Amino acid sequence: MRRVAVKFANLDVEFVDREVGLGQVATWAERGALFPVVIFGPEGCGKSAFLRQAAEVLRGFGYDVVYVDVSHVDFTAHTDVAEVARRLAEAASEVSGVAEVKLAYLAIEVIKELIRRGKKRVAVLVDEAFQAIGIEKAGLYVKKLLNLVEYPPRDYERIIAVAATSEGVSRSEIGRHRWADVMPMWNMPREGFQQLYEKLPGPKPPFEEAWRLAGGNPGMLSRLYLTSWDSGVVVTRLIREKRLTPDFVARWRGWLEKAVEDPEALWSPDAPEELIRQLVERNLILYNIYERQQIFWADAPPPETDPELGIGRNVAWQTPIHREAVKRVLDAV
Ligand SMILES: Nc1ncnc2c1ncn2[C@@H]1O[C@H](COP(=O)(O)OP(=O)(O)OP(=O)(O)O)[C@@H](O)[C@H]1O
């Protein structure tokens, strides 16, 4: 299988690892899927890169594939129907704000068009559509994907529809219905993460340290690399991005202190719902994590628990740096 080139920090690298996940895509390609798949997971865990590589896998199985990166207004169309790329390019050239919404819906339209034209194997991969169209419409969007699979405009052999999101809240919006298989993706497994680490040039800390800081999250690894491995700077930025104000932290001090020790504390029945909602919304934690059976996960599941990386059975910090950001504010207030 050809490995696609993806942007990583300021480098172009070959997609690495995720063998299990790519195997799952191959299975969908061979057997077809009854439902759309919605992949969610920590920010920067590699969902977008995975979708790009998945497009390549599906192409290898003879699929016409449309990949749309809604938030970055970007797309790839593997098809000989020139009309499809033309329409996507047209939507992408709209002004910011309009382009995103158009692309998100057009991705579904062009798939219908491909089926109408007699394509038998088609796949649509939509990246970060929900933020652009509005989280409250995420459920309906997924319903549209389901309609595509269930009521295609004419006979087809197989349709694969995959959407990825890092929005913690869209999960509950989608999960309320049985319109999709919702599958979490975790940060990279250690070996894969190490392959990526090896690709980074220049002086770098030992792998163990990179692992302890980023917990297998390639987005965090890239941030660390771009700040010359100054984790303090990465933490400072994160504190700002996540609006971890002294007020917020002071308000929830007791629970946050426990959660920094062990995120599973938030699983306790008396943990405040409001705090949990805030932490999920700000993409600091993953809450209500699935059983670690492979079948529930896109690519390999995380370990049952890993206190060092901040992974509990039901609740986990997205990366150790996320936990560190909260800890830093707690210590300062
Ligand atoms: N398996 C991989 N091989 C090579 N590079 C990867 C891999 N996974 C992720 N990357 C790179 O790591 C960075 C973060 O990954 P990516 O953007 O795919 O994560 P994401 O989950 O989509 O993040 P976000 O939540 O911000 O959308 C990107 O530069 C991406 O190209």
Ligand SMILES: [Mg+2]
């Ligand atoms: Mg992404």
